[in-house]
Amino acid sequence: MSEPAVVLTQSGAADRAAKVQDLRALVQDMGKWRHTPEGGVNLIVISVSSALPETKRTPTLVTQMGEAVSALAGKRGGSLYQVSTSDFAILIKVNEASLISIVRDLKVEMLRTIERSFPGSFGTIDQSRLVLSYDLSTNYRSAADRVAKFAEVAQREADGGDDKKLRALTHADIKRVMAAYEKFGTDKFVKAFVRHQDTVVKASGKPLQSTMTEYFISMDLIRKPLFVDVEMRGSGRLFNEFTLVLDQIMLQAFNQMATPPNARCSLNLNVESVFTQAFETFIEETPAAKLKQVVFEFRQSNIVENFDEFQIARGLIKAKGATIAVDQIFPQTVGLVDLEYIGASLCKIHWRNGAEDILKERQRAIKYIQDCNVTPILIRVDAEKALEVGASMGINMYQGFLIDDMLKQQAA
Incomplete structure (x- = not known):
């Protein structure tokens, strides 16, 4: 997993944020883990597309959520990936207590970001799908299936199959x-x-x-x-x-x-x-x-x-x-x-x-x-x-x- 990089946020302050990689990099890193398994490695998926309707997944909102996820991943020492136009994933090695804390912090930050952009939309958010975690040691198959679905969506988009707006x-x-x-x-x-x-x-x-x-x-x-x-x-x-x-x-x-x-x-x-x-x-x-x-x-x-x-x-x-x-x-x-x-x-x-x-x-x-x-x-x-x-x-x-x-x- 790659080291966090120092980048400039919108405010201009030099914050330690995670460098954003793509879906291919995530697949490669998960493959490396499978060949040499290591305990305590978790995949955290932040799925905006599963939690929000398309009309609210604006480029501005996705950018703001990406910055928030990047900052948290960098702070915690995780590797960050953008796995679709509006979804992110983090690979990170942490203990159980830290994982619970990270998932909670991610949910809070995502909900705050959504509420700032769309006041009053709290009740329309499917919070159960917004942030999910997979311990690779015990649940690699489910994690791999989730990543495979992102790959299928990416392929359909590349083939021009998802042009129709809902x-x-x-x-x-x-x-x-x-x-x-x-x-x-x-x-x-x-x-x-x-x-x-x-x-x-x-x-x-x-x-x-x-x-x-x-x-x-x-x-x-x-x-x-x-x-x-x-x-x-x-x-x-x-x-x-x-x-x-x-x-x-x-x-x-x-x-x-x-x-x-x-x-x-x-x-x-x-x-x-x-x-x-x-x-x-x-x-x-x-x-x-x-x-x-x-x-x-x-x-x-x-x-x-x-x-x-x-x-x-x-x-x-x-x-x-x-x-x-x-x-x-x-x-x-x-x-x-x-x-x-x-x-x-x-x-x-x-x-x-x-x-x-x-x-x-x-x-x-x-x-x-x-x-x-x-x-x-x-x-x-x-x-x-x-x-x-x-x-x-x-x-x-x-x-x-x-x-x-x-x-x-x-x-x-």
């Missing part, structure tokens, strides 16, 4: 998805756009046992024919309206889908959707025995934002014998909401790179959740590390791409 989501787009559902009919729409993913119980020495299946409309699949030119990120309230329409479609289609008999199924809804005609019809038309096998998932942030409404929704759902799960509990917010009080039976905790350190800090909160007879599920599981961390905390239920692969291997 536009903002509109009310017409929201109407379009319902029109597509009505035109295709339930069977064709479900086959084209609805996917499912199993939650499993993993016990030592035993095969994985599927215990629940979540059904959802795939955003990746629906984007290709209907929204290929639409920027979903940063759409704020309009995107919420869009998800309400998706909820309505799922509620209408659910009883016509080929779900396994006597199997537990889950649907992810907005709290607001419980008060729609589609939900009322769903409750009326779903047999009581089947309804008891349904789990309604609500995002933690959506519950907090609409808590009075959620309390009413909770009563409606529990009166029918259905189950409530709280979704999108990020590691740092475990214990923020009293899950026993709100009537949840399950809670879904998001796994992501670096989550092991945060979850260790929240271990008491996880134990309290379990003592309240709320079952934690670790989701978005894409690495063996998640299974190790989960097992160490008494978590034995998992969902994610790694689980999908393990189930396929088990069935082969």
